[in-house]
Amino acid sequence: KDKDKDKKKDKDKDKKKDKSKDDDDVDALVGKYSDKGCKSLTETNPPFEAGLGGYAVFRAPTLAISKKGTVLAFCEGRVDGHQDEGDMDIVLRRSKDNGKTWEKMQVLENDGKNPCKLACPVVLDSGRILVLWAWNKSIKDESERKNLPYPSRPVFMTYSDDDGKTWSKSRDITSMVYGKGWGWSGLGPCHGIVKRRDPNKGRIVFAARHNPGGDSKGRSHVIYSDDEGKTWNIGGSALQRSSESTVVELSNGEIMLNSRNQDDKSHYRLVSLSRDGGKTFYTSYEDKALVEARGCQGSLLFHSINKKTGKANIIFSNPRNPEWRANGCLQLSEDDGKTWAKRRRYSGKPLKFSGYSDIALINGNDIAVLFEKGGEPELDEKGNYAKDAKGDRYDKVGFKIIPFSALEEPDKGKK
Secondary structure (H helix, E strand, C coil), X not given: CHHHHHHHHHHHHHHHHHHHHHHHHHHHHCCCCCCCCCEECCCCCCCEECCHHHCXXXXXXXXXXXXXXXXXXXXXXXXXXXXXXXXXXXXXXXXXXXXXXXXXXXXXXXXXXECEEEEEEEECCCCCEEEEEEECCCCCCHHHHHHCCCCCCCEEEEEECCCCCCCCCCEXXXXXXXXXXXXXXXXXXXXXXXXXXXXXXXXXXXXXEEECCCCCCCEEEEEEECCCCCCCEEEEXXXXXXXXXXXXXXXXXXXXXXXXXXXXXXXXXXXXXXXXXCCCCCEEEEXXXXXXXCCCCCXXXXXXXXXXXXXXXXXXXXXXXXXXXXXXXXXXXXXCCCCCCEEEECCCCCCCEEEEEEEEEECCCEEEEEEEEECCCCECCCCCEXXXXXXXXXXXXXEEEECCHHHHCCCCCCC
């Protein structure tokens, strides 16, 4: 018995050593930057939590800050669980005090068992808030998509002219944004942008994705409008292994499309660039500074023009980990996304689940982050974190406001 006890003690010590090593690995992945100084509201008052309104879970959060400074947090309210098909609605919560308190949840779109999903907002100069979203007939799982009639996933648009209090009846825009012969189509999920520079100044651009047809893999693309959402056009496409994506405008007016990588052997984001407002993309490449577990959504944000470089300060959000969805991070580029030198972790340490996210400028200079969050992955029989942990234990959608200075002058010590 004493020998068995000694063996158990040694095993426990080994587990602790492994955990300590994991902590060091986490710090190495995120540059040893803590979240000290961040105005964290996530632990005390998340906008969405499993069970709210009878929903089993909330996924695919997207974010907008209105012209009045109101925080608008959108999500898929999933009735049946974490799976990507089944009964789900588009829901919204508003906050007028930077996320300290949240108004009662609104259900924007509900079609019974048929899923309403992928809400993607953008705020126009007029103050109007546009939201694109997708619908499809209820199916058991993604394998049944091929059995859905064309177009298998119609796209709709709604808007609000009163700061998100009330919303228009949704309009079907599928015929303008759905390519001939496509097997399926999707949006973001992420906020859209309004171009501030030539060419095509004023153009609304959303990231999207589609299956070209047959057994081919999906690829990301953009859709755009030059008349504030009255009419829409299909823009250029990225590499065929690209998927869920996010878009940003660079300092020279170019469009950057940053996409989830569906290559099983890669752990890097895919990037495509456009000189004509998203109509075509002239180059695509893997950005090896932007690490991800195989397949996860991310979010881009134009912050400001960097005084030293004269280029855009671009911020990127995703779970920065090559193995599973953990270590939600903001990364800062000071040169239009060519290099990424600074970052700040916003999710829990050591390896708290952190999945899809969306980011927005708030209070003029800070970064608001809306993100999926949960506990730690389970350990396998050897005491190591499970390699296939993808985040099916998300139980909250968190919200944080992070000062831009936390990215400019990150903590160098280990936290």
